[in-house]
Amino acid sequence: xxxxxxTTATEPDIERLVEPxxxxxxxxxxxxxxxxxxxxxxxxxxxxVAHDSEVPEMGDYVTKRIGRESLIVSRAKDGEVHVLANRCxxxxxxxxxxxxxxxxxxRCPYHGWTFGNDGTLKAVPMKVGYAERFSALREDxxxxxxxxxxxxxxxxxxxLAAAGPSLRDHLGRATAAIDRLLDxxxxxxxxxxxxxxxxEQNANWKxxxxxxxxxxxxxxxxxxxxxxxxxxxxxxxxxxxxVLVRDLGNGHSEIDYSQEYEKLxxxxxxxxxxxxxxxxxxxxxxxxxxxxxxxxxxxxxGPPHTLIFPNLFLAEMNIMTVELIGPGKxxxxxxxxxxxxQPEINERMLRRTEGAMGPAGFLIADDGEIGMRNQLGLxxxxxxxxxxxxxxxxxxxxxTGVINYDKSAETPQRGFWRxxxxxxxxx
Amino acid sequence: xxSEAAQSAPEATIEERWKSFIYLEARLADEGRxxxxxxxxxxxxxxxxxxxxxxxxxxxxxxxxxNRGRIKSRVAQLNSGARHAQTPPSMMRRLVSSFExxxxxxxxxxxxxxxxxxxxxMEMVTWGGRSIHRIDTSGRDLRxxxxxxxxxxxxxxxKTLAFLI
Numbered sequence: 001x002x003x004x005x006x007t008t009a010t011e012p013d014i015e016r017l018v019e020p021x022x023x024x025x026x027x028x029x030x031x032x033x034x035x036x037x038x039x040x041x042x043x044x045x046x047x048x049v050a051h052d053s054e055v056p057e058m059g060d061y062v063t064k065r066i067g068r069e070s071l072i073v074s075r076a077k078d079g080e081v082h083v084l085a086n087r088c089x090x091x092x093x094x095x096x097x098x099x100x101x102x103x104x105x106x107r108c109p110y111h112g113w114t115f116g117n118d119g120t121l122k123a124v125p126m127k128v129g130y131a132e133r134f135s136a137l138r139e140d141x142x143x144x145x146x147x148x149x150x151x152x153x154x155x156x157x158x159x160l161a162a163a164g165p166s167l168r169d170h171l172g173r174a175t176a177a178i179d180r181l182l183d184x185x186x187x188x189x190x191x192x193x194x195x196x197x198x199x200e201q202n203a204n205w206k207x208x209x210x211x212x213x214x215x216x217x218x219x220x221x222x223x224x225x226x227x228x229x230x231x232x233x234x235x236x237x238x239x240x241x242x243v244l245v246r247d248l249g250n251g252h253s254e255i256d257y258s259q260e261y262e263k264l265x266x267x268x269x270x271x272x273x274x275x276x277x278x279x280x281x282x283x284x285x286x287x288x289x290x291x292x293x294x295x296x297x298x299x300x301x302g303p304p305h306t307l308i309f310p311n312l313f314l315a316e317m318n319i320m321t322v323e324l325i326g327p328g329k330x331x332x333x334x335x336x337x338x339x340x341x342q343p344e345i346n347e348r349m350l351r352r353t354e355g356a357m358g359p360a361g362f363l364i365a366d367d368g369e370i371g372m373r374n375q376l377g378l379x380x381x382x383x384x385x386x387x388x389x390x391x392x393x394x395x396x397x398x399x400t401g402v403i404n405y406d407k408s409a410e411t412p413q414r415g416f417w418r419x420x421x422x423x424x425x426x427x
Numbered sequence: 428x429x430s431e432a433a434q435s436a437p438e439a440t441i442e443e444r445w446k447s448f449i450y451l452e453a454r455l456a457d458e459g460r461x462x463x464x465x466x467x468x469x470x471x472x473x474x475x476x477x478x479x480x481x482x483x484x485x486x487x488x489x490x491x492x493x494n495r496g497r498i499k500s501r502v503a504q505l506n507s508g509a510r511h512a513q514t515p516p517s518m519m520r521r522l523v524s525s526f527e528x529x530x531x532x533x534x535x536x537x538x539x540x541x542x543x544x545x546x547x548x549m550e551m552v553t554w555g556g557r558s559i560h561r562i563d564t565s566g567r568d569l570r571x572x573x574x575x576x577x578x579x580x581x582x583x584x585x586k587t588l589a590f591l592i
Contacts, residue, residue, distance in 0.1 A: 099582070194488045195478050198583030224509035229500045331584045336488060347485050351492065355500075360476065360491045360588040362504055368587050369512040372549070
């Protein structure tokens with residue numbers, strides 16, 4: 001894709017800024033690097049855009065922002081989901097200004113050009129002004145479809161680059177995390193229709209995302225929750241639990257509690273240890289779909305705690321993504337991962353999401369605060385590097401990736417940064 | 428202490444008592460007097476900050492949707508001294524006005540009002556919206572049954588809301 005505005009004057013030496021065990025502070029603060037990220041990660045790469053449950057009915061649409069792009073995600077009458085640039089092809093006006101809704105047509109308020117929800121240009125007022133060029137124009141000036149759109153488990157990803165690896169190749173081993181989430185739904189469908197909490201944080205987008213797979217911070221950042229509200233579901237002392245961190249490759253990483261939960265062989269540890277009989281309808285639906293053994297196992301190991309590079313965090317029964325505003329400003333979006341057709345567990349899920357997540361959440365409000373203070377610290381030029389070597393001696397490689405049985409190891413961060421360096425250094 | 432304003436003028440009219448109670452609730456929140464604020468609530472309390480007016484909380488997320496137990500947790504976290512997002516606490520003052528009596532029954536009155544809140548921590552942040560207080564009038568002291576806050580910027584994004592709104 002050749003674009004006139006993609007020149008970058010003084011390109012930083014990306015390869016020097018990321019070493020195997022440390023990264024340079026400017027990767028969080030530099031406006032030049034931020035612009036490069038918009039191009040190389042958020043334009044050329046696969047990014048999470050929306051979930052198909054956000055547009056359940058024909059005509060439903062949501063608008064999203066990925067990097068600088070405003071997008072319309074719509075379900076047209078063919079039942080297909082279209083990911084369209086939200087920009088009138090005539091003079092550039094942002095076409096749809098609602099966050100969500102249902103519409104067959106989008107009409108630009110500037111000159112009245114009207115587009116179908118599949119992107120086709122339906123009507124141009126006073127078209128005689130274009131004389132015989134109109135029919136060619138009509139073809140050329142349909143709304144722009146993003147060149148690549150694909151989905152996995154209802155999660156819709158898109159890329160603005162026409163060429164590149166397939167979504168399956170990009171997701172790699174991370175599809176197992178999405179599968180683990182879907183195992184908790186009797187229909188293998190989840191619903192992200194509860195609304196997104198939008199939390200403005202004065203932190204770089206990478207801090208907002210990578211902190212989610214930091215197994216080291218909880219005891220300190222979230223001390224107030226464990227001391228004054230309730231103890232952690234299992235110990236945060238790495239030596240006391242069989243909780244591992246994993247670099248899945250391609251920048252994806254996770255904290256995996258499944259072996260610890262299997263050892264406990266207790267259902268719903270991840271859901272406030274809710275007794276099974278309080279969720280009888282949900283458990284019965286799961287057993288109907290999968291049988292008692294697989295159901296028991298799914299309810300023991302629970303949902304994933306997995307970051308899918310660059311902008312999708314499967315936060316157990318929450319989903320988080322991030323909008324980039326500037327090097328030091330991001331908006332974290334969070335919603336609950338509801339189970340299709342299961343109001344009994346879903347209402348509890350909503351209350352749990354509200355308790356933990358978002359601008360008033362017992363957990364995330366403090367993560368946001370730490371992210372902001374990190375950004376303030378990183379402004380220093382007296383100190384250049386951040387240290388990410390924790391656990392490097394004990395990392396092991398197996399068929400699931402690079403793992404470390406010390407959950408405080410910085411294995412996920414090293415995986416994130418290796419991928420970041422690769423995609424940023426190779427346009 | 429709890430009803431210091433509400434009881435200050437025994438000859439006060441019933442409307443003045445409601446207003447004084449709402450001012451007191453605002454001041455305790457502004458001044459970070461968390462436990463005193465918590466003591467205003469009844470056992471069937473609901474402290475609610477939805478993401479839009481008219482939303483159905485059985486299927487939609489709210490920023491805050493606390494029952495009495497969760498109010499206790501919120502206050503305990505603030506009192507812990509390790510709630511980083513409120514360490515140090517925000518300096519705050521709010522103006523409350525435009526009171527309207529919306530409903531009344533044997534147990535309670537429901538009052539609508541508007542507020543504007545100045546919050547200063549790292550920067551000055553302005554918050555505003557409409558509050559709906561349902562106040563228990565059945566006992567000697569007024570108590571808070573429900574408070575709903577419709578923020579003008581509820582559709583977001585919101586800055587961190589770790590204080591009491």
